[in-house]
Amino acid sequence: SQTIHQWPATLVQPVGSPLSLECTVEGTSNPNLYWYRQAAGRGLQLLFYSVGIGQISSEVPQNLSASRPQDRQFILSSKKLLLSDSGFYLCAWTGTAFNSPLHFGNGTRLTVT
Amino acid sequence: SQQGEEDPQALSIQEGENATMNCSYKTSINNLQWYRQNSGRGLVHLILIRSNEREKHSGRLRVTLDTSKKSSSLLITASRAADTASYFCATGQIQGAQKLVFGQGTRLTINP
Numbered sequence: 001s002q003t004i005h006q007w008p009a010t011l012v013q014p015v016g017s018p019l020s021l022e023c024t025v026e027g028t029s030n031p032n033l034y035w036y037r038q039a040a041g042r043g044l045q046l047l048f049y050s051v052g053i054g055q056i057s058s059e060v061p062q063n064l065s066a067s068r069p070q071d072r073q074f075i076l077s078s079k080k081l082l083l084s085d086s087g088f089y090l091c092a093w094t095g096t097a098f099n100s101p102l103h104f105g106n107g108t109r110l111t112v113t
Numbered sequence: 114s115q116q117g118e119e120d121p122q123a124l125s126i127q128e129g130e131n132a133t134m135n136c137s138y139k140t141s142i143n144n145l146q147w148y149r150q151n152s153g154r155g156l157v158h159l160i161l162i163r164s165n166e167r168e169k170h171s172g173r174l175r176v177t178l179d180t181s182k183k184s185s186s187l188l189i190t191a192s193r194a195a196d197t198a199s200y201f202c203a204t205g206q207i208q209g210a211q212k213l214v215f216g217q218g219t220r221l222t223i224n225p
Contacts, residue, residue, distance in 0.1 A: 006155075032211065043201060044156075044215040059212075090155055094211055099144050099163060100201075102213055104155030 002027035006091045007107030013112055019064075019078040021108050023091030026072065030104055031093040033074040050074060051094040051096075055110065086112045117145075117202040117216030125222040132189040134219040136202030137182075144205040145178055145185050146213065149198045156201065161185075192223045 006023045013019060014025045022064050025031050032051050036044040044058045048066035061080050067075045074091060094100040120135045136145070144163050148156040161184070162169045162178045169176045175188040189196055199220045205214040 036215075041220075043217040046212060046214070049212060088153075093156075098211075099118075099161060099205065100211060101146060101158040101161055103157070103158065106155045107153075109153070 002093075002103065004091060004093055004103055004105045006049055006108060008108060009106065010109045010110070013081050013110065015083055015112055016080050017061075019076070019081050019085070019110070021076040021091075021110075023074045023076075023105055024072055025093045028072070028093070028095065030071060030096060032096060033068060034092040034094075035076050036090040036092065038090060038107075040087075044090065048076070051099065081112045083112050086110055117203055117204050117214065118198070119216045119219045121219060121220070122217065123220045123222070125224060126192060128192060128223050128225050130192055132192050132196070132221055132223075134187045134200050134202075134221070136185045136216055137205045138185075138202075139183065140204075140206070142180075142204040142206060145176075146203045146205065147174075147176060147185075147187050148201045148203060148215075150218070151198045155183065159165055159200075189221075192221075194223050194225050197221060197223045 003026045015089045034049045035047040038044050050056050064078050091105040092102045094102050117138045119137045146161045147159045149159055150156045160171045160176050162176050173190045178185045199218040201215050201218045203215045
């Protein structure tokens with residue numbers, strides 16, 4: 001069966017520090033991968049998605065970047081965090097079949113202080 | 114930009130009652146999906162309805178889709194305390210990868 005791992009679960013980082021969040025998927029090949037951010041009590045904002053290794057599409061211009069160095073690995077990064085980067089970050093994957101549902105990780109709660 | 118808008122934003126009912134949540138969207142879609150999120154956790158897929166379908170059932174869940182009105186509803190029958198969660202609709206558009214655009218969600222509280 002397929003599983004998605006996302007870590008860390010919580011993170012407190014000072015303003016100006018770098019960020020690296022990692023997500024890996026097991027049990028499937030060539031998944032579509034996604035990074036979403038959720039502000040407190042709000043909906044999800046799509047940040048990045050990827051259909052293959054090295055292929056990254058950015059949805060919202062911002063202080064973050066994403067990379068996909070391996071088929072089932074998706075990394076969210078920042079060189080210098082801003083206070084506004086605080087939020088709940090969710091990684092997700094879908095299969096390539098039409099109308100495949102999203103499968104989410106348990107998220108990382110990032111607090112920038 | 115947000116595509117789906119859920120209504121109401123919050124709903125509180127007694128255990129055993131039915132809960133109905135609505136979702137409206139703006140553009141043409143390929144499918145509409147409903148997800149559930151327990152506090153502090155990731156989202157869990159509940160049900161997907163394709164644009165050519167009008168109604169779908171899964172256990173105590175019933176979803177309807179009206180593409181002419183660009184709206185959908187999620188009905189949870191015989192609610193339980195464990196149904197307490199936030200519920201999100203998401204619309205699917207195909208642009209190289211399936212991109213789901215989520216609404217703001219409905220926070221459902223089931224009182225015992």
